[in-house]
Amino acid sequence: MLKVVSTLFAATLLNAIPAxxxxxxxxxxxxxxxxxxxxANFSQQVTADxxxxxxxxxxxxTIQRPNKMRWKTNPPDDTLMIASGDTVWYYNPFVEQxxxxxxxxxxxxxxxxxxxxGSDEQWQGYQVTESAPNEYHIVSDTAESELNLGFTNxxxxxxxxxxxxxxxxxxxxxxxxxxPSLERQLFTFxxxxxxxxxDQR
Numbered sequence: 283m284l285k286v287v288s289t290l291f292a293a294t295l296l297n298a299i300p301a302x303x304x305x306x307x308x309x310x311x312x313x314x315x316x317x318x319x320x321x322a323n324f325s326q327q328v329t330a331d332x333x334x335x336x337x338x339x340x341x342x343x344t345i346q347r348p349n350k351m352r353w354k355t356n357p358p359d360d361t362l363m364i365a366s367g368d369t370v371w372y373y374n375p376f377v378e379q380x381x382x383x384x385x386x387x388x389x390x391x392x393x394x395x396x397x398x399x400g401s402d403e404q405w406q407g408y409q410v411t412e413s414a415p416n417e418y419h420i421v422s423d424t425a426e427s428e429l430n431l432g433f434t435n436x437x438x439x440x441x442x443x444x445x446x447x448x449x450x451x452x453x454x455x456x457x458x459x460x461x462p463s464l465e466r467q468l469f470t471f472x473x474x475x476x477x478x479x480x481d482q483r
Contacts, residue, residue, distance in 0.1 A: 307410035310418045313436060315400055320345040320438065321462050322455040326355075331448030343455065349385065349398045350469040364471045365398070369483070371471040380473055381480040393420045393429035394443060 321344050328337040341355035353363040362373040370383040395404060413419045413430070417440075420429040432440030437460060441453040473479055 306412040318347050322458040325454045327452045329450045366469050379478040384483045
């Protein structure tokens, strides 16, 4: 009798999981949909799978949905990454080089893309669960990387990206402004004189 009850309980639980996951995905989509633009300072830490801290830096993050992002890190590790919607520029002033990518190729299979788009087509390849109140775990069907998002008062404050190679990138957002008016020029890039261009498009 106990075995039958256990089997029925397990079956009920398994049948409930897709509904819970679907609710979590819809809830997260609604939170992100309300965040059409965002500006914040961030602190980033990169940790190896053995716990060693590989990198620490600070910077500024700007998002304009759909598909635009500006990522600027502070000295001594100053870099600039701009996603315009169709092109990504990655500028490293230390080596005086800018690398250009097709945005669709650069962001393929990356759950970070979900911060920038409300496209149902993009969301179809990911599963979402609510790991704790206002904390969401996102994994791609290919399981190449996993993303954790944390919200405080419906405001995005924590991002954790677990990469396939084992490294974990953790971002803590501060001074978060939701839906500010943003200048278009934030998402364009003019190549400085004397800078090498590596065009990967």
